[in-house]
Amino acid sequence: MKTKNIFKHIGIAAFAIMALSSCNDFLDSENYTKSNTQNFPTSISDVEMLVTAMYANLNHQAAHPESSYLLTNLFASDDMFCGGQTASTDHLMISSDTGFDFLWDIHYKGIYAANTCLEGLDRMKQAGKFTDETAFNQKLGEAYFMRAYQYYELAELFGGVPLILSTTQETNVPRSTDDEVWAQIGSDLQQAIALMAKKKYNEYVESGHATKWAAEALMARCFLFYTGFYQKDAMPTADGRSITKQQVVAWLNDCIQNSGHQLVGDFRDLWAYTNEYTVNDYKYTAGKTGVDGKPLQWAGNGNPEEVFAVKFGNFAGYTYENQGGYANLYLAFFGIASKSDNGAAFPFGNTNSMGTVSPSLWNSWADITDVRRRGSIIVDKDEFDMANFESGEVRGQWEETGLWNKKLQPILSKQAYEKSGSWANSLFWTADPQFTGMTDAYIQPRWAAMFEDLYVIRFADVLLMQSELTGDAKYMNQVRARAGLPAIGYSLEALQQERRHELAFEGQRFQDIRRWHIAEAALSEQNGSKMKNLGVDVVMRNGKYSERNKETNGFWPIPLKQIQLSNGTLKQNAGWDTPDARYTVWNFDK
Numbered sequence: 001m002k003t004k005n006i007f008k009h010i011g012i013a014a015f016a017i018m019a020l021s022s023c024n025d026f027l028d029s030e031n032y033t034k035s036n037t038q039n040f041p042t043s044i045s046d047v048e049m050l051v052t053a054m055y056a057n058l059n060h061q062a063a064h065p066e067s068s069y070l071l072t073n074l075f076a077s078d079d080m081f082c083g084g085q086t087a088s089t090d091h092l093m094i095s096s097d098t099g100f101d102f103l104w105d106i107h108y109k110g111i112y113a114a115n116t117c118l119e120g121l122d123r124m125k126q127a128g129k130f131t132d133e134t135a136f137n138q139k140l141g142e143a144y145f146m147r148a149y150q151y152y153e154l155a156e157l158f159g160g161v162p163l164i165l166s167t168t169q170e171t172n173v174p175r176s177t178d179d180e181v182w183a184q185i186g187s188d189l190q191q192a193i194a195l196m197a198k199k200k201y202n203e204y205v206e207s208g209h210a211t212k213w214a215a216e217a218l219m220a221r222c223f224l225f226y227t228g229f230y231q232k233d234a235m236p237t238a239d240g241r242s243i244t245k246q247q248v249v250a251w252l253n254d255c256i257q258n259s260g261h262q263l264v265g266d267f268r269d270l271w272a273y274t275n276e277y278t279v280n281d282y283k284y285t286a287g288k289t290g291v292d293g294k295p296l297q298w299a300g301n302g303n304p305e306e307v308f309a310v311k312f313g314n315f316a317g318y319t320y321e322n323q324g325g326y327a328n329l330y331l332a333f334f335g336i337a338s339k340s341d342n343g344a345a346f347p348f349g350n351t352n353s354m355g356t357v358s359p360s361l362w363n364s365w366a367d368i369t370d371v372r373r374r375g376s377i378i379v380d381k382d383e384f385d386m387a388n389f390e391s392g393e394v395r396g397q398w399e400e401t402g403l404w405n406k407k408l409q410p411i412l413s414k415q416a417y418e419k420s421g422s423w424a425n426s427l428f429w430t431a432d433p434q435f436t437g438m439t440d441a442y443i444q445p446r447w448a449a450m451f452e453d454l455y456v457i458r459f460a461d462v463l464l465m466q467s468e469l470t471g472d473a474k475y476m477n478q479v480r481a482r483a484g485l486p487a488i489g490y491s492l493e494a495l496q497q498e499r500r501h502e503l504a505f506e507g508q509r510f511q512d513i514r515r516w517h518i519a520e521a522a523l524s525e526q527n528g529s530k531m532k533n534l535g536v537d538v539v540m541r542n543g544k545y546s547e548r549n550k551e552t553n554g555f556w557p558i559p560l561k562q563i564q565l566s567n568g569t570l571k572q573n574a575g576w577d578t579p580d581a582r583y584t585v586w587n588f589d590k
Contacts, residue, residue, distance in 0.1 A: 005210050033254040041120045044129065050117040051139050054146040055208060057110040058310045065330045067102035069153040070454075070507045072556065077510035078522045079500070081399040081531075083356035089556070092523070092548040093583045103157075104559045107150045108164065113148035115167050136196055136204065139419070141195030145210040145218070147326075148188035148436060152222055155181045159258060159555045159573060170465040172566050175558075182226045183236035185372050189219045193251060200260035207302045208311035208453075210504045213259035216251035217307050219458045220465045228515030245469060250487040253467045256475075261307055263482050264299040266290030267502075268375040269405060272452050273347055277413040282347045284374065291371060291484045299428065301453040307462060309453040328450040334408045336378070337397075344388040348378065349410030357403035361504060361523040364497070372483050375502050378404040399540075400532040405505040410450050460502050468495050492516075514554045522548040551575030 041047050065071050075090050082090040089099050121130075121140050130136040154161045155178065163176045163184055177183075192215035195244045197204045205211050223243060226235045234242040255261070268274050269290065275298040279285045292295050299305070313326040315316045338344050357377055365373045370435030380389065388509050460479050467476035473490035476498050480487065483502070488494055499512055513519040523545035530539055552575035575581060 006070075009070060009240050011226060011474075016444040022272050032212070032517040041124060042056075044124075047117075047120060047124055047139065049396065050113070050120050051142060051209075053393060054110065054113045054117055054143065055311070057106065057146075059312065060109070061103075061106045062310060062312070062329055063105075064102045065333050067099060068330070069103065069157060070330060071355075072103070072157060072273070073507045073510040074505065078505055078525055078553075079358055079361045080512065081358060081401070081526075082355045083354045083397065083399045089545050090583070091252060091553065092545060092554075095583055096556065097557075100157075100556060100559045104154075104562060105504060107154050107209050108529065110150040110183050111147055111164055112167065114143050115148065115165065117143040118147070137195040138197050141192040141212070141215070142210045143217050144149070144188040144195070145192040148192065148215075149210075150184045150224075151188075152180055152218065155185065155554050156225060159553075160261065161558075172416050172569055172571055173327075175571065178230070179236055182222070183238045185222055186219070186235045189215050189222065190237065190297060191244070193219065194321055198258065201304075201307070202260060202302075206310065207271055210257070210308060213255045214262060214308035216255045216463070217462050219243070220248050220252050220462070220469065221457070224465060225511055225515045228517075249466070251471050252462060252469065255307075255462055256466065260304065261462070261477065262304045263459055263463075264303055264305050265482075266293030267298060267300045267372050270298055270303070270458075271375070272298055272307065272411045272457075273409065275411065277415050278347045278411055281414045291482060301451075304454060305459045305461055306453060309455050309457075311453055312451045328454060329451050330453065330454060331408055331410045331450045334405060335410045336380075336404055338389060341373075343412060345380075345382075345384050346414070347407075347412045347414055348404070353397055355405055355408070355505070356397075356399050356401045356531070357405055358526055359401055359403065359529050361500070362403055365501065367485060370483050372501050372504075376501075378406050380404065396534065397531045401529065407505045408489055411481065448544060457507075461508070464495065464499050464502065467498075468492075510554075515576050519549050519554060523549060548575070548580075549582075557581070 022525075032498045041050060061068060071281060075079045076092055082249060118140070121136065121143065124130050151161070158180045160175045160181055162171070162173050163181060164171055164173075167182070190433070192210070193212055195300075196210070196212035196215060198212055199205070201211050201213055207240075215557055223235050223245070226246075227233065234244050236242055264270055268285065273279070274285055274296045275283060279298070280287070285296050289294050301309075301311070306350055310328075314326045331349075332351045333354045335349040336345040337350050337353040362373075362377060362379075460482075463475040463479050464477060467473060471490050473488065473494075476490065476495060477487040479498060479502055494518060496512070496518075497569065503509065510519075523543075526540060527542050528539060528546065530537070552573065556575045558570055558572055559575035563572060
């Protein structure tokens, strides 16, 4: 399977971000280069650079997964433990005041990039340099989508945050209210939906760019969170109007019927362990036929189920300075480490062993015929050669439950091992020979060659959201059928289970249990979990999840650095100004 090389595109985008957003934090918006918002853009190619810069910002976010929306949500949920002693965030607590510094800063740089694009497009339009109205509107819609996307993640994590809607606006401003932020998100997404082209997802827009369909899906996600969490009937807009459930249902119907998106044939085809260079050597997938009656085969990047995703290159450096975020470094946090790189956890690579799976998720699967159970979760004693697998103390492993996620993993190839003589943590076979200097499809072991798309919204999520909004089980049952399960009647409880099982480890569970107001009960299910810390059997004590959730309302702390830079203009979230919010090492009962 071939993959399009995007390295050159994200390289251009990196320049655009550096040129137009050279700042240490969002409160310091001075430009240090000659290109600025007064003299840029001047050509269509400049506009393309600005548009690409918005997407490159998502790669910059991926350069520090430990300070990201995804890992924060995963480690706070009832599906996953951190698995490491030195995590900056875990169990609704933090170990330092700096854990969210990067996340805050990179999101505001993304907002700056979107604002710059919006203003640049307007200047080009006023100058008469855009004659293709459809192309202009598409780019404008993408910019509105990307600004909404950045604020959506910030609003779920922190609540009300400063609204910065232009590159010339004063940035040291108080936090807007929660309603004001969500109203701006709603307005931006309305603009995006109205402006972007009504073409099939793969007919008009470059892979990885936002589409009308992605905007409709993100609108539904935002609507469900806002109305559920804040217990409202509608979502506000910046002009004082509102977005109703009926509107959101109509947008999702449009996405379902007209986008061209569809479910892939078998759930396991979504994940890279079924790639053609691994599938027949992995005993879980070898010789298996999917639910669709076809052999398991990875659907690849840009597959029909991918509504919006973060794209990555296939050859990048290790560090942030060397464009580490151009490789999918999220995967590096979850590979199952062994003391020696002996391939004992094949086909999963040897990296950081974070994100151990909570037994409460495994036990929640009443129907063990659901292919998603084993398709999403690794059971080490069933899948690994335990004689060669070195766990526990030798790997410095904490919260080891014997369960690991399968979705976010670096994947190994035995064919590549035979060629290189070393196990490495990537899909070697996708590397572009022009960068490696090699004539075949393999490269020398390179940790940063991980290139799999990071799903943000899948079509399965669209179907589940539509069932939740309409109370119609037919959409949910399409997802169940793809997992080999019979149709059932609709209930909120059934829908909640479907979302947990279908979307496990994709970053939605924590926000789902918050908006359903079941977080305290769900998080408390972790109490009493049996695990190993450094090879020693322990039981997780009462982590006081209910108490922490009540104190914080599930929001995280505004970075102390930003409060200090603002000279007190920014105020801290509740529950984060006491010693109870900190931890150094977790305590467990033996």
